[in-house]
Amino acid sequence: MEKQHLHPDLYETGSVPVERSVWTLDHTPPAHPPLSGDLVADIVVVGAGVVGASLCLHLAERGIDTVLIDAAQPADAASGRNAGHVQPYLLSLEPLGTLPGQGRPFLDCLIEHRNIVFELCARHGIDADHVQSGLLEVARQKSAALENKAKKWAGLGLDVEMLGADRLRPLVGTDRYSFGTIWRNGGSVNPFLFTNGMVRAAAGFGARVYGNSPAHACERQGGRWRLRTPSGSVLADRVVLCTNGHVGADFHADLERTQFPLLACGLATRPLPKSLLDVVNPTRTAMSQHPAGLYPMVVDRKGRLITATIPGLGRAHRSDLHFQYFLRHLRRVYPEARDVRIELETYWTGMTHNSSAIYEKAYPRFYRVEDGVFALMNFGSWGNHLGPMMGMDVARALAADRPDAAVLGCERPQQVRFPGLFSTKLRRFLIPSARLADRFGLV
Numbered sequence: 001m002e003k004q005h006l007h008p009d010l011y012e013t014g015s016v017p018v019e020r021s022v023w024t025l026d027h028t029p030p031a032h033p034p035l036s037g038d039l040v041a042d043i044v045v046v047g048a049g050v051v052g053a054s055l056c057l058h059l060a061e062r063g064i065d066t067v068l069i070d071a072a073q074p075a076d077a078a079s080g081r082n083a084g085h086v087q088p089y090l091l092s093l094e095p096l097g098t099l100p101g102q103g104r105p106f107l108d109c110l111i112e113h114r115n116i117v118f119e120l121c122a123r124h125g126i127d128a129d130h131v132q133s134g135l136l137e138v139a140r141q142k143s144a145a146l147e148n149k150a151k152k153w154a155g156l157g158l159d160v161e162m163l164g165a166d167r168l169r170p171l172v173g174t175d176r177y178s179f180g181t182i183w184r185n186g187g188s189v190n191p192f193l194f195t196n197g198m199v200r201a202a203a204g205f206g207a208r209v210y211g212n213s214p215a216h217a218c219e220r221q222g223g224r225w226r227l228r229t230p231s232g233s234v235l236a237d238r239v240v241l242c243t244n245g246h247v248g249a250d251f252h253a254d255l256e257r258t259q260f261p262l263l264a265c266g267l268a269t270r271p272l273p274k275s276l277l278d279v280v281n282p283t284r285t286a287m288s289q290h291p292a293g294l295y296p297m298v299v300d301r302k303g304r305l306i307t308a309t310i311p312g313l314g315r316a317h318r319s320d321l322h323f324q325y326f327l328r329h330l331r332r333v334y335p336e337a338r339d340v341r342i343e344l345e346t347y348w349t350g351m352t353h354n355s356s357a358i359y360e361k362a363y364p365r366f367y368r369v370e371d372g373v374f375a376l377m378n379f380g381s382w383g384n385h386l387g388p389m390m391g392m393d394v395a396r397a398l399a400a401d402r403p404d405a406a407v408l409g410c411e412r413p414q415q416v417r418f419p420g421l422f423s424t425k426l427r428r429f430l431i432p433s434a435r436l437a438d439r440f441g442l443v
Contacts, residue, residue: 008317014263014351018072018080021348022268022306023192031073032199032211035232039208041067043398044227044236046215049079050191050383051364051376052242053198054120054391060205062399067234068199068207069227071214075195077244079383081266081350083308084298085286086384087135088114088185089153089160091360099409106407111157113389114185117194120388124204126197128190129301131284135186138168138177139290140443146290150181159184172287173279176333180290188286188298191384198388218251218373225372238398241375242391245353252369257415259353259378260362260422265311267323270345271303279336280305292434292443295329304345305330310431311349313424319347329438354380357422364390366408374403374410 010016018024045056048070056068070076090096090110096103113119118132137146150160163171165178172180203209213229218239220226227234246255272280281287281299288296295307307326315321323344331338354362355378364386367375376394379387390408397406404410437443 011265011311011317011349012263012314014081014349016348018076018192018348020346021081021192021266021350022300022304022346023080023084023190025346026302027193029074029196032070032209035069035210035213035229035234037232039067039232039234041065041208041234041236043067043238043240044069044234045240045242046227047242047244048074048195048199048209048211049077049242049244050075050195050198050387051379051391052240053079053195053202054388055240055242055376055395056207056209056391057124057198057202057205058392058395059399060202060207062395064399066202066207067210067236068202069210069213069215069229069234071212073211074199074209075192078350078352079195079387080192081348082191082264082381082383083266083296084188084191084300084306084384085135085288085296086117086130086132086187086189087382088183088385089149089158090363090382093152095356095361095363100407107156109389109393109407113392114158116389116392117189117385118187120198121189121194124197124201126194126201128194128197130187130189130194132185132187133283133285135183135286135288136171136180137183137288137290138172138180140177142179143290146179146181171283171285173282174333182285186286188284189384190300194384216250220370237372239373240394240398241369241373242377243375244351246375246377252373252375254413254415255367255369255375255377257419258365258367258413259355260357260416260419262352262354262380262423262426263311263316263349264308264352265316265322265347265349266306266308267319267326267347268300268304268306268345270343272305272342273340274303276337276340277303280330280334289443292437294431294434294438294443295326310426312432313427316349319344323347325435332441352380353378354422357416357418357425364408366390366394366403366406366410367413368403368410369413374398375413
């Protein structure tokens with residue numbers, strides 16, 4: 001069974017060791033040494049998650065002298081803890097209207113690089129247990145919202161298809177769902193391995209990478225910036241902060257007030273027998289339920305079933321409770337699972353940071369914090385796909401010395417009101433309601 005619980009506060013803050021995440025269980029990447037001494041670089045990237053790793057890789061590919069530092073090690077925070085989905089579409093196009101060109105450059109970038117996760121793995125030899133077998137959204141009955149979304153994105157260039165019950169059942173192994181869409185550009189990835197693979201590739205292009213090096217200060221020095229860590233510093237023309245919400249930083253603290261934090265929890269079963277996996281997920285297709293998306297599921301190469309959800313307030317440490325919720329759901333959807341011993345292998349939590357209190361509008365931001373200091377952050381749930389894509393695009397803009405040419409634009413940080421609203425709404429009301437509806441078979 002899952003390891004002994006840590007202190008409840010560590011679960012509530014998403015600070016349990018990343019070694020609790022399923023994505024790390026079979027892997028121990030080499031640790032990067034702390035920054036020691038004083039360095040000089042063109043650009044220093046702070047934060048070696050999926051976003052910072054991609055930015056560093058694409059800068060280094062362009063021959064830009066780049067230093068990447070992390071307070072811990074690559075993918076230690078949200079990038080090593082997420083649900084493993086690669087989602088190539090957005091929930092709503094409406095928020096893109098505020099971007100340059102009414103969002104058209106952003107959309108063109110997204111469509112052109114709809115396979116970016118799998119292309120980066122192929123190009124750089126990254127073994128991230130990645131599977132482009134599609135992403136399924138399934139519903140109990142025909143959904144006009146799903147149908148309209150699929151038609152809209154198909155018209156833009158994504159490979160998406162609507163499926164009725166007859167074609168859906170062989171993919172999901174159950175009669176519970178009668179309608180769905182399959183996004184063939186989507187799939188799943190081990191985000192911990194993917195992030196570390198991009199970091200390794202960046203180092204191969206000459207980037208210098210340092211771990212266990214929290215940034216303590218960012219100070220102007222002449223026309224450049226000196227970023228200080230406990231045992232060293234980097235003097236650079238530009239600084240890009242790709243930190244997880246920039247929480248608790250003593251410098252540019254206004255960035256922390258641009259986001260709505262949300263705690264998520266993940267769990268993985270012990271490897272399941274092939275006979276059950278052949279029913280539950282015979283093609284390793286990533287799956288999400290519409291409309292609540294309560295238990296998105298992927299299967300890793302070891303045969304573990306992996307899901308994520310939002311824990312109730314004060315219950316983030318209750319792995320037993322959230323595992324029982326999931327088992328109840330699984331056995332209702334798949335009666336074949338009722339007679340199979342299914343055990344919890346590991347349980348973890350992590351914190352996401354969102355740019356909006358409205359989920360479908362919570363897309364990333366590229367900020368100009370000071371002249372020469374930027375922040376690429378607030379990716380929320382979209383990091384596995386938008387992270388590498390935005391890292392690539394911002395690298396292009398910075399290499400041309402045209403940060404405003406990034407498809408996200410380049411805006412000043414804006415303080416949000418009621419930053420706890422998003423979390424309270426989901427954890428206290430929406431998710432408990434969805435869980436109740438799931439219990440009574442309403443979704």
